[in-house]
Amino acid sequence: xxxxxxxxxxxxxxxxxxxxxxxxxxxxxxxxxxxxxxxxxxxxxxxxxxxxxxxxxxxxxxxxxxxxxxxxxxxxxxxxxxxxxxxxxxxxxxxxxxxxxxxxxxxxxxxxxxxxxxxxxxxxxxxxxxxxxxxxxxxxxxxxxxxxxxxxxxxxxxxxxxxxxxxxxxxxxxxxxxxxxxxxxxxxxxxxxxxxxxxxxxxxxxxxxxxxxxxxxxxxxxxxxxxxxxxxxxxxxx
Amino acid sequence: xxxxxxxxxxxxxxxxxxxxxxxxxxxxxxxxxxxxxxxxxxxxxxxxxxxxxxxxxxxxxxxxxxxxxxxxxxxxxxxxxxxxxxxxxxxxxxxxxxxxxxxxxxxxxxxxxxxxxxxxxxxxxxxxxxxxxxxxxxxxxxxxxxxxxxxxxxxxxxxxxxxxxxxxxxxxxxxxxxxxxxxxxxxxxxxxxxxxxxxxxxxxxxxxxxxxxxxxxxxxxxxxxxxxxxxxxxxxxx
DNA sequence: CGCTCGCTTGAAAAATATCAAAATCTGTGG
DNA sequence: CCACAGATTTTGATATTTTTCAAGCGAGCG
Numbered sequence: 001x002x003x004x005x006x007x008x009x010x011x012x013x014x015x016x017x018x019x020x021x022x023x024x025x026x027x028x029x030x031x032x033x034x035x036x037x038x039x040x041x042x043x044x045x046x047x048x049x050x051x052x053x054x055x056x057x058x059x060x061x062x063x064x065x066x067x068x069x070x071x072x073x074x075x076x077x078x079x080x081x082x083x084x085x086x087x088x089x090x091x092x093x094x095x096x097x098x099x100x101x102x103x104x105x106x107x108x109x110x111x112x113x114x115x116x117x118x119x120x121x122x123x124x125x126x127x128x129x130x131x132x133x134x135x136x137x138x139x140x141x142x143x144x145x146x147x148x149x150x151x152x153x154x155x156x157x158x159x160x161x162x163x164x165x166x167x168x169x170x171x172x173x174x175x176x177x178x179x180x181x182x183x184x185x186x187x188x189x190x191x192x193x194x195x196x197x198x199x200x201x202x203x204x205x206x207x208x209x210x211x212x213x214x215x216x217x218x219x220x221x222x223x224x225x226x227x228x229x230x231x232x233x234x235x236x237x238x
Numbered sequence: 239x240x241x242x243x244x245x246x247x248x249x250x251x252x253x254x255x256x257x258x259x260x261x262x263x264x265x266x267x268x269x270x271x272x273x274x275x276x277x278x279x280x281x282x283x284x285x286x287x288x289x290x291x292x293x294x295x296x297x298x299x300x301x302x303x304x305x306x307x308x309x310x311x312x313x314x315x316x317x318x319x320x321x322x323x324x325x326x327x328x329x330x331x332x333x334x335x336x337x338x339x340x341x342x343x344x345x346x347x348x349x350x351x352x353x354x355x356x357x358x359x360x361x362x363x364x365x366x367x368x369x370x371x372x373x374x375x376x377x378x379x380x381x382x383x384x385x386x387x388x389x390x391x392x393x394x395x396x397x398x399x400x401x402x403x404x405x406x407x408x409x410x411x412x413x414x415x416x417x418x419x420x421x422x423x424x425x426x427x428x429x430x431x432x433x434x435x436x437x438x439x440x441x442x443x444x445x446x447x448x449x450x451x452x453x454x455x456x457x458x459x460x461x462x463x464x465x466x467x468x469x470x471x472x473x474x475x476x
Numbered sequence: 477c478g479c480t481c482g483c484t485t486g487a488a489a490a491a492t493a494t495c496a497a498a499a500t501c502t503g504t505g506g
Numbered sequence: 507c508c509a510c511a512g513a514t515t516t517t518g519a520t521a522t523t524t525t526t527c528a529a530g531c532g533a534g535c536g
């Protein structure tokens with residue numbers, strides 16, 4: 001079982017131009033590092049919809065997702081969706097900068113921040129890995145901003161689906177369908193739309209035969225050209 | 239002259255709850271570290287409007303702003319405004335993830351990435367400082383996303399002005415007026431609006447007597463209550 | 477098997493995008 | 507220091523698009 005070894009942090013390496021397939025994510029930690037972290041970590045579970053911590057709560061632990069999807073939000077707006085291999089609860093000491101909630105049943109490692117920092121202080125490699133991970137989060141936050149700057153709902157949705165597909169590929173999963181594990185209201189909050197507008201955007205893409213969906217959680221890109229035309233943040237017309 | 243000492247990285251410390259005034263930014267580097275960086279840095283200047291590097295260009299150097307404002311953009315959308323004490327051009331090796339352009343005349347340190355990484359590898363403290371800086375950038379990118387998720391133009395503008403004011407305060411400058419160094423089209427691109435909509439948003443805030451401005455670059459908050467009511471990402475009504 | 481919660485749909489109102497023209501600003505050169 | 511030309515910003519009138527508010531559906535759950 002891959003989960004038995006301890007926390008795993010996955011990210012696309014920002015240096016190392018010579019990595020196998022571009023965009024592929026790597027496990028950043030060595031077995032040794034994972035073992036060290038495992039010593040201070042405990043495995044915790046959250047039910048779907050359960051709050052993990054609130055905005056502004058005193059931050060005492062970081063989490064590393066083993067399985068499931070977590071939603072990070074702030075002031076009613078979804079900031080990011082976190083997946084297995086992601087780290088969260090970090091980078092704010094004192095208090096958490098945003099709230100988090102389980103979008104699906106979640107299993108995660110929970111690591112006390114104090115112990116974590118102690119390990120980081122004595123381990124330059126971990127430091128670097130943390131930097132890599134932060135860079136990845138930063139890139140993603142910026143992609144989110146570009147998405148949100150789009151003016152048309154259908155464009156935002158297409159970009160979002162493109163991001164999801166991309167993430168799925170980076171995780172090594174199949175791309176034949178895009179799997180949306182979160183509910184519509186979370187997606188709407190991520191896209192800066194009302195659920196009504198999101199629903200209509202889905203309908204627009206479907207009726208234009210750009211995507212198809214067999215249920216709320218699975219979407220398939222039918223017309224790749226049109227999809228890319230929409231999703232690639234075309235600076236021009238649309 | 240404070241600039242004679244070498245690169246300076248400013249950030250709000252994420253740990254250290256016990257810092258003097260909350261929100262105040264600190265110089266992260268020791269004199270020794272600055273001296274080390276100074277050895278590999280050269281001072282460069284850019285004219286207003288000049289491109290510093292293009293999106294996707296081969297990344298060979300990082301920059302640290304001494305004076306002026308830089309705009310980072312991607313696909314026609316402004317991702318961030320960078321100020322003195324900020325670092326950019328980092329975190330992408332291989333190629334720059336976004337383009338940058340001088341919004342005002344800019345003076346900066348230019349540091350070859352290769353040399354920079356060599357220094358980082360041998361200096362755990364610098365590592366930590368880099369982490370702190372990345373956390374700050376991440377927080378800011380997330381704030382940007384929250385801003386963009388707002389549906390009303392006036393709300394986005396008010397939040398933007400609030401952010402600018404906050405940054406100004408963190409830099410220790412006066413807050414009696416908000417100084418907008420960039421042009422309207424950059425602000426519009428940052429807010430995900432057209433310049434026309436941005437102009438009307440300004441007008442709306444002015445006619446509602448929430449702000450006043452003596453020219454394009456200086457804005458004053460007149461009705462603080464109304465301003466805060468708008469800018470504080472009110473999850474509720476508006 | 478009924479019920480709740482979440483998603484979809486409708487119709488009307490509000491807001492922004494568009495496109496184009498007028499006003500202002502900037503900085504350049506006389 | 508002033509005048510001018512180009513560029514930026516503002517304003518107007520319309521067309522789109524999204525939000526709102528509310529009612530209908532449907533799927534999943536107890």
